[in-house]
Amino acid sequence: MTMIAARALALLTASALVLSACGGKDDKKAAPASTARAVSVGQIETRALGGGIEASGLLVARDEAVVGSELSGYRVARIYADEGDWVRAGQPLVQLDTTLLGAQIGQQAAVAAQAQAEAARVSGLDGQGVLSQEQIESRRYNAKAQAAALAELQTRQGRLTIVAPVGGRVIERGVKPGEIAGSGTTAWFRIVRDGLVELEADVNESDLAGLSVGQPATVTLPGGQQVSGAIRLVSPRVNADTRLGKVRIRLPVREDLRAGGFGKVTFGAGGAAVTAVPETAIRYDAEGLSVVTVDAQNRAHQAPVRTGRRGGGWVELVQGPAAGTRVIIGSAAFAGDGDLVKPQPVKAAN
Template identity: 65%
Template sequence: MTTRSLIATALVCGAVGLAGCGKKTDTAKASGADLARAVTVTRVESRPLGGGFKASGQLIPREEAAVGSELSGYRVAKVFVEEGAWVRAGQPLAQLDNTLLRAQIAQQAAVTAQSEAEAQRVAGMDGQGVLSQEQIETRRYQAKAQAAALAELRTKDSRMTITAPVAGRVLERTVRPGDVAGGSAPWFRIARDGLVELNAEVNEADLANVRVGQSVAVTIPGGPTVSGVVRLVSPQIDANTHLGRVRVRLPLREDLRAGGLASGTFGASGAVVTAVPEAAIRYDADGASVITIDADNRARQVKIRTGQRGGGYVQLLEGPPIGARIVQSAAAFTLDGDKVKPIEQGAR
């Protein structure tokens, strides 16, 4: 074989060898791509938290005024209002018989006038020796004491008319003409401005999804559905029932009666928060975390701090930002640093 033939043969073999190496490299790369596990991913999003639920409770006055007499021993002469009546602040509700009291006031007024006249006679006589200083001070003291007694009787007389402390609707009247004032039981119960609200009992899990200002559809048995708004969320849970109370403000209506039962349908809380699916959260000895997918499709475990829950989602107080890709299921066997093939939730 000539030298030229040997060179040609070597070149051909080299070319074949290089072609073979290239195929092996491409195959290795393809195998590496095939080893990347396919995982379903979703994104951290901003959304209203909380799902709808129902709760029942009692209709109660938003604010109730209990009215009675501060005096005792006086007979009730008149009662001016009945249950269901609308009253204004300061309106007379009942009148006590003040016949005896007026006689006492007249008698005390005469005694007071006499004491004041005697005190006036010793004015300027201090240190003159006509009367002792003790006698002078006694007359002055008696005049003041009798004036105070008269003022007390007149104050009692002003309390003989029982008036409404607030404007509203009379829910209950327990007093009758002829009754004698005394005791601690109120004579009238008044719903201020006539407003009634739902005092709903909400279980502990749902209470976390209730916020002030949230809309509630309140249904009265055998009656209409009324639109209400959460006014107050109880700061405590009953240790025995694990229920919390939510006050729902309702509009002024004649068919809303205190003491009745009603149920409320609570919609989503409406509070927009940063949230992830509950199923995406992992829990271990180091706490809660999610698996994020970076731009190179590498899995990264990120610690999080969670807030309230609702509707299958959990609020993120600390963690990846809105829009970050995360593994949808915490049960997916994906470790920190793994190369993955992300499949966006909902992608075709």
């Protein structure tokens, strides 16, 4: 081999080594980015705990008025309201037939007028001997009795019109045209006052201590609709057989809230705000409890923690990272300390 050929071969070999070295460095730099694991990331927050309790129950009227007739023997002439109608207090619901009572009032009015006239003719005759005192008092008493009988019939006439005792929504109508008042025991109308329907939930005795009046709650209807409400009443009594207590959830007036329907309730958080982390971010191993945080460069770091109360999918951090720190959710066990990750933000449980 000539000297020139040997030098050319040496230069080519050196160039290949340089290019190979450069390519190796680029590959080394690119490798971490290409192998970074995608992880779900949430945040440590300052929030109230105490929620997460679930129960079920029935939708009930907060106050229900039952309407019927105080009179018997009168035919239903007209009906002015039906199920689903909204009525105001004092609004006519049913009109009973006035024909029979009108005739009785006319007859009684004539009798009362005659009795009053007879009483008037003996006025001033006391002690004069024209009539005995007993006859005079009898006429006066009869006039008063007939006037009272007329007043009673007139009062009854006023009650031939059945009116709503409260304003609200009619949820049941049990009266029919032509029906005779007093012939049955079924309520003529049931009215939910102001249309207010609540959920009466059965809650385990052990969970009642974590609930308080005013605490938010979310009611889920069978169709999937969700309604926001708040606790109005926590019963002071627990059923001795079922160990359940009643909790009433105040709800807004809505057309899809029907008394007698079924609902599930999830109670929101209550109490003082604490530093908390999503429950799925807690890592359990031989060294104790920890979370895996994610720094600004998307590097994972294991941080030991001490936990406190739990509720609604969250855990109180008695000791650990500060609020606002990003933490890996769910897949924390697969991220090692110092690993490069690809954060995928997720919405944690409310």
